Amino acid sequence: MTNDPGGAVPTISDVARAAGVSPSTVSYVLSGRRPISAQTRARVQAAIAELGFHPHAGARALASSRTNVLALVVPLRVDVNVPVIMQFVTAVVTAARAHNHDVLLLTKDEGTAGLERVAHSTMVDALIVMDVERDDLRLPALRGLRQPSVLIGLPDGAPGITCVDLDFAGAGAQALRHLHGHGHRQVALVGPSPAVYQRGTGYAGRFLSGFTEVSAELSLRTVAHPCEPSAAGVRDCLARIDADLPGATALVVHNEEALLPLLADLRADGRRVPQDLSVVAVCPRDVAVGMPVRLTSVDIPAHEVGTMAVEAAMGLLDGRSVAETTLLPPTLVERDSCGRPGAGSEISSSHC
Amino acid sequence: MTNDPGGAVPTISDVARAAGVSPSTVSYVLSGRRPISAQTRARVQAAIAELGFHPHAGARALASSRTNVLALVVPLRVDVNVPVIMQFVTAVVTAARAHNHDVLLLTKDEGTAGLERVAHSTMVDALIVMDVERDDLRLPALRGLRQPSVLIGLPDGAPGITCVDLDFAGAGAQALRHLHGHGHRQVALVGPSPAVYQRGTGYAGRFLSGFTEVSAELSLRTVAHPCEPSAAGVRDCLARIDADLPGATALVVHNEEALLPLLADLRADGRRVPQDLSVVAVCPRDVAVGMPVRLTSVDIPAHEVGTMAVEAAMGLLDGRSVAETTLLPPTLVERDSCGRPGAGSEISSSHC
DNA sequence: TTGAAAGCGATACCAA
DNA sequence: TTGGTATCGCTTTCAA
Helix, strand or coil: CCCCCCCCCCCHHHHHHHHCCCHHHHHHHHHCCCCCCHHHHHHHHHHHHHHCCCCCHHHHHHHHCCCCEEEEEECCCCCCCHHHHHHHHHHHHHHHHHCCCEEEEEEHHHHHHHHHHHHHCCCCCEEEECCCECCCCHHHHHHCCCCCEEEECCCCCCCCCEEEEECHHHHHHHHHHHHHHCCCCEEEEECCCHHHHHCCEHHHHHHHHHHHHHHHHCCCEEEEECCCCCHHHHHHHHHHHHHHCCCCCEEEECCHHHHHHHHHHHHHCCCCCCCCCEEEEEECHHHHHHCCCCCEEEECCHHHHHHHHHHHHHHHHCCCCCCCEEEECCCEECCCCCCCCCCCCCCCHHHC | CCCCCCCCCCCHHHHHHHHCCCHHHHHHHHHCCCCCCHHHHHHHHHHHHHHCCCCCHHHHHHHHCCCCEEEEEECCCCCCCHHHHHHHHHHHHHHHHHCCCEEEEEEHHHHHHHHHHHHHCCCCCEEEECCCECCCCHHHHHHCCCCCEEEECCCCCCCCCEEEEECHHHHHHHHHHHHHHCCCCEEEEECCCHHHHHCCEHHHHHHHHHHHHHHHHCCCEEEEECCCCCHHHHHHHHHHHHHHCCCCCEEEECCHHHHHHHHHHHHHCCCCCCCCCEEEEEECHHHHHHCCCCCEEEECCHHHHHHHHHHHHHHHHCCCCCCCEEEECCCEECCCCCCCCCCCCCCCHHHC
16 A cells, blocks of 8 residues: 555546556446556556555546435434434445445434435435424425435335335234233233324324334233333323233333333332233334343344445435335344233243 | 426426526525525526436535535444444534534544545545544544534544544543532542543543542542453452442442442442542543432533534635634533532531 | 546626 | 636546
8 A cells, every 4th residue: 555645636637648558447446447458457556556546436426326325314303212313323334335335324314305405416426314293294295306215114105105114013913912912901002102192293193103012902901102211201101001001911011211210110020020020012123132120122223224225225216116115024032021920929930 | 496306307408408507506595695586586496496406416516516415433442432423423413414414423443444434435525533542543534625624522643634533631530629619538539440441532531630639739649440340340349449449439330321320239238428529530421320329520521622623624625724723611510419528427428 | 558538517807 | 797617536448
């Protein structure tokens, strides 16, 4: 690596001259878009290394109409689960890099204008949009862009845009089925914060509907309450559950941030998990594992979803056909927070 | 806004033709780099709106050697405080947008190669690097780039690169002085996880040294222990403190993730905050406020730091002179977690 | 297997 | 106050 600080930045022509070939040959060595003899390739590559040549991204974008950049729109609200968002972001950046793309970060609060700005100015090849609401105002704008987009989430109706998400209805169903299989007949759902429902974020409702359907199908007694993710909010929510369904033997918690205060609250109340109350959480693995009690959980596969979103975007860019909607099947992992109702302290973990 | 989907994307020449002026005039209307008569300007702007023209970012970058993009390098480790990172990111993106820049997201684990890739290919005008270690391997690489960079953090020695950070030594001093002012003479520091110290992240040591200096200066009895941010880690840490400094009447907690388990642990032990034990936290405001007890805290001003980092980068790009090191003074905010030692339940919040 | 040269779409210098 | 145009650095078609 011969760095030449102070010297001018080498261009493709400099490389061509040094290698004794034409600029186009250098370009083709770089892109592999046409066969090059081994010797020529070697000479060019030597010259590239020698000069420390790096193609100019802007020039490339101009000539090829490809930026190798993906836009990622993230929510920066505080009531949204920050660690989960970070997992999506990590997954997207990592997957994008694996496809030789970089990631331009947009915030949701720039709204439609932000999307159009980066798309119209050709800063990106495709867009990935997180935190999509059921009737998201940005959808029409996205449809109008020349670049393809991929949603993380599932809006109402046929969005006409590629969507990737966890099958939250399936997740709700699976959580409840699991508890039913362990003998529970009265189960309460601790949902996301009211703000999430009000915002019209789809996953909350989809999870609830899966939960509700299974409840009906299996003739269970269930209640569902949203929950503010704070010590006070959790206390409220538990009180309401005790009032509405005093015989509840299990909780499904679809609210990552409420988990810690909730477990603390139960403990302070002398209600042991899982001896007195079973808990199934819906959250990323590492959150479930990091709790005071290792929680049986339905995984939120942020990494997979993020990766699939990028794969879908790449597929669209390459002209491959891509399923409009991809719902990842839920995965429930047994850990230590779920026993049989009324098992008291004599819980046999082999049964759960 | 007359959208013309399906029609070709308009270029600056199309606008020029429509407005009856030359392309350069359109460019100057856009950039404001030379005086334009009001009528011409109006005609051009009308044409721009009419055609829905947006300058091509790549073409612009090529012609002007300015991308209007900032690289932001974020750590995606799990042991790092995710919400705090998100606050930095938010601040940087917001500030960058205020200066008409976008943000390209790089992960720390791409290391030196990632920095050089985006810099050499001229994808960005400047770089902002988070989570800088005391003797960070990336510093030499950053110094070799044509683009300026700004560090969030403070490496050892004279880095030769602009740095922005909270004055952690001052923060440690302030936390301890505050407790001393309220009568505490035996104070324990609950530090970040051992991993943070081992990684050589500077802020942990700087905080500790400020704490230690004040301890000596005021002849206090203090101990300091790192703390794994988990239920078990917190238990361990508290046990060690009880062993080493049984008379401790106050805790300084420089470990955001340990706060919740720590408070739960104290509560379970029947030790009330602040009646039996005072606590000063070091964390962002909203974290302090969101705890079961509203914590007196030294703020981690992620927003200010992120904003200042962007301002510094803009200053460097504009050729303004920028201080090599900017340490933001700490701010302690009184809330409800700090009383006089031995005050028991008769705490008078007016005194604290 | 390689080369020549015409763009890509802006900016900014040199003229008028 | 405005216009003409060379230039930025690369890709890709057309030719050989």
